[in-house]
Amino acid sequence: MTVSTKPLDVCLQGLGRLEYRGYDSAGVACAAPGMDHVVWCKKAGRLSVLENELAKHPLPPAQTCIGHTRWATNGEPSDINAHPHISQDGKIALIHNGIIENANQLKFNLQSEGYNFVSQTDSEVAAKLLGKIANRIIEDTGKPDLFAAVRRLGKMLSGTFAILAIDVRQPDVVCAIRRDEPLVVGLGEDESFLASDVTAFVAYTKNALEIGQDNAVMIRGGRVEATDFDGNPVEARRFTVDWDASAVEKGGWDSFMDKEIHEDPASVRETLMGRFDLDGNIVLDELHIDESTLKNIDKITVVACGTASYAGFIAKYAIEHWVHIPVEVALAHEFRYRDPVLTPRTLVVAISQSGETMDTLMAIRHAREQDSKVLAICNTQGSSIPRESDAVLYTHAGPEIAVASTKAFVAQITACYLLGLYLAQVKGAMYRDEIHGVVQGLRAMPGKIQWVLEHDADVVKSTAIALVSRPAFLFLGRHVGYPVALEGALKLKEIAYAFTQGFAAGELKHGPIALVEEGVPVVVIVPSARQGNVLHDKVVSNIEEVKARGAYTIAVAEEGDPDVERYADVIFWRPQCPTLMSPLVDVVPLQLFAMDMANAKKLDVDKPRNLAKSVTVE
Numbered sequence: 250m251t252v253s254t255k256p257l258d259v260c261l262q263g264l265g266r267l268e269y270r271g272y273d274s275a276g277v278a279c280a281a282p283g284m285d286h287v288v289w290c291k292k293a294g295r296l297s298v299l300e301n302e303l304a305k306h307p308l309p310p311a312q313t314c315i316g317h318t319r320w321a322t323n324g325e326p327s328d329i330n331a332h333p334h335i336s337q338d339g340k341i342a343l344i345h346n347g348i349i350e351n352a353n354q355l356k357f358n359l360q361s362e363g364y365n366f367v368s369q370t371d372s373e374v375a376a377k378l379l380g381k382i383a384n385r386i387i388e389d390t391g392k393p394d395l396f397a398a399v400r401r402l403g404k405m406l407s408g409t410f411a412i413l414a415i416d417v418r419q420p421d422v423v424c425a426i427r428r429d430e431p432l433v434v435g436l437g438e439d440e441s442f443l444a445s446d447v448t449a450f451v452a453y454t455k456n457a458l459e460i461g462q463d464n465a466v467m468i469r470g471g472r473v474e475a476t477d478f479d480g481n482p483v484e485a486r487r488f489t490v491d492w493d494a495s496a497v498e499k500g501g502w503d504s505f506m507d508k509e510i511h512e513d514p515a516s517v518r519e520t521l522m523g524r525f526d527l528d529g530n531i532v533l534d535e536l537h538i539d540e541s542t543l544k545n546i547d548k549i550t551v552v553a554c555g556t557a558s559y560a561g562f563i564a565k566y567a568i569e570h571w572v573h574i575p576v577e578v579a580l581a582h583e584f585r586y587r588d589p590v591l592t593p594r595t596l597v598v599a600i601s602q603s604g605e606t607m608d609t610l611m612a613i614r615h616a617r618e619q620d621s622k623v624l625a626i627c628n629t630q631g632s633s634i635p636r637e638s639d640a641v642l643y644t645h646a647g648p649e650i651a652v653a654s655t656k657a658f659v660a661q662i663t664a665c666y667l668l669g670l671y672l673a674q675v676k677g678a679m680y681r682d683e684i685h686g687v688v689q690g691l692r693a694m695p696g697k698i699q700w701v702l703e704h705d706a707d708v709v710k711s712t713a714i715a716l717v718s719r720p721a722f723l724f725l726g727r728h729v730g731y732p733v734a735l736e737g738a739l740k741l742k743e744i745a746y747a748f749t750q751g752f753a754a755g756e757l758k759h760g761p762i763a764l765v766e767e768g769v770p771v772v773v774i775v776p777s778a779r780q781g782n783v784l785h786d787k788v789v790s791n792i793e794e795v796k797a798r799g800a801y802t803i804a805v806a807e808e809g810d811p812d813v814e815r816y817a818d819v820i821f822w823r824p825q826c827p828t829l830m831s832p833l834v835d836v837v838p839l840q841l842f843a844m845d846m847a848n849a850k851k852l853d854v855d856k857p858r859n860l861a862k863s864v865t866v867e
């Protein structure tokens with residue numbers, strides 16, 4: 250049996266790539282033949298704190314290693330609460346994502362048997378319990394069987410979990426169980442990997458397996474065995490990662506967010522790629538929903554959270570216009586707890602970059618229970634939301650690492666638009682030429698986004714720097730500009746920690762205008778004045794109204810708009826484009842603005858406080 254520093258090195262590298270999922274503490278544990286107990290190291294703070302500690306006190310070479318970066322749910326971020334957690338006898342180490350709902354009862358039982366607890370976490374309960382189960386198996390059978398032990402553990406836990414464990418008595422295996430938390434296997438040559446996201450191991454292999462709900466998996470060298478919790482073998486779905494390891498590198502950019510904003514054009518282009526036949530008709534064979542079912546759809550309900558919900562909100566305007574069916578946009582966490590009206594003719598569209606957002610996952614489960622068809626618009630292969638949907642339309646934004654969503658947002662709008670136009674095609678709601686005209690407009694958007702990136706960068710940056718000390722910002726928009734305003738407000742809030750509020754410009758006089766006083770920055774998304782767009786003049790009037798009350802106005806407007814030039818203090822220009830396409834360009838200066846403001850405040854733009862990239866708890 251070979252031992253080396255590779256397991257730990259691979260683990261730390263993987264944690265570096267996954268740190269965007271949680272970054273309040275980190276830890277690793279290793280096993281090797283001849284060890285009496287697992288060796289481990291864990292520290293509160295960023296991964297670099299752990300790495301410094303390991304540089305001072307290196308761990309011995311090992312055969313297997315597990316590692317974790319944490320986003321605290323149970324217990325504050327601290328060295329003690331960091332993972333891994335260790336069994337009472339020190340033989341087993343375990344890491345856990347999720348929330349164990351019966352932890353208190355299990356802890357009470359273990360305490361009454363003499364087990365001691367040092368942390369405030371539910372995960373330590375799982376570690377102590379797994380240690381007990383593993384020892385019981387040894388007593389009963391005379392040999393260790395970590396795989397059987399984790400399966401038994403899985404049956405005893407309620408709540409959500411992805412758990413990985415190692416045992417010094419079987420130092421060549423890593424075992425795992427999952428329920429409602431992501432878990433994928435990487436298939437290397439003579440080596441295997443387990444992670445919550447392929448990003449962790451894509452430098453070593455692009456071949457992966459999805460681990461199903463309530464399944465257990467054991468990896469040993471290049472061998473992988475998957476079963477249900479009763480030990481019956483199960484088929485795990487194989488897939489190949491379609492991007493390179495370089496996609497998860499910063500590649501010379503100052504931050505992932507900077508890189509990803511500059512990937513907005515490619516994100517739209519790639520999402521459109523391969524979705525048309527030679528005649529220019531939209532082909533979405535991958536949907537696997539037959540045309541007769543789609544023809545019958547009489548309502549769409551979008552379920553999503555945060556930025557993804559704003560993409561759905563934008564799509565509402567387009568799809569209602571093109572397909573003439575109602576589109577409702579529901580925040581996934583609210584949807585589930587009301588009585589949404591769903592029928593077998595409702596198409597539920599779940600939008601999620603990560604494919605793991607628990608609120609959205611729960612919403613689609615609810616929808617499927619009501620016999621509605623669920624279609625996922627998702628950016629992550631092998632994730633839970635597409636797996637549990639009837640159909641999936643992947644966005645091809647590539648991995649998004651910065652916590653604040655940017656390139657995924659424009660890809661989500663693009664995918665929603667493709668879906669809307671496809672429905673219009675299938676239902677005959679638009680003429681072919683009309684659809685082709687819209688598609689042409691969509692295809693021109695990557696070039697227009699590029700124009701914005703090149704033309705607006707300087708003015709956006711100088712504006713952000715000039716306004717760095719302003720405590721609050723308002724964002725206004727109408728029609729598709731309204732969700733863009735909401736998204737601009739969210740971006741600035743989450744990474745620059747400014748108090749922001751986005752609202753429909755028409756609401757101004759119904760209350761929010763009371764917030765406007767001397768110097769308050771107000772960002773206004775101005776629709777095009779072309780083609781007699783009545784909304785243009787109304788939004789310009791809104792600018793005048795806030796300006797008259799002392800606001801500092803920043804307009805996002807179409808190139809050469811003379812009215813805006815007259816009233817706005819600063820203008821972020823967009824090139825001419827159809828109204829329904831404008832969100833794809835209008836959001837770009839707002840993404841840059843948030844990033845520049847965060848940089849000006851010397852904040853970590855990729856990892857804002859209190860947040861994590863994948864919100865896998867409700």
Ligand code: F6R
Nearest residue numbers: 555556557601602603606653654
């Ligand atoms: C904001 C942001 C979040 C996510 C939301 C949904 O920048 O990233 O609001 O959009 O948490 O995440 P996904 O799309 O992974 O379901």
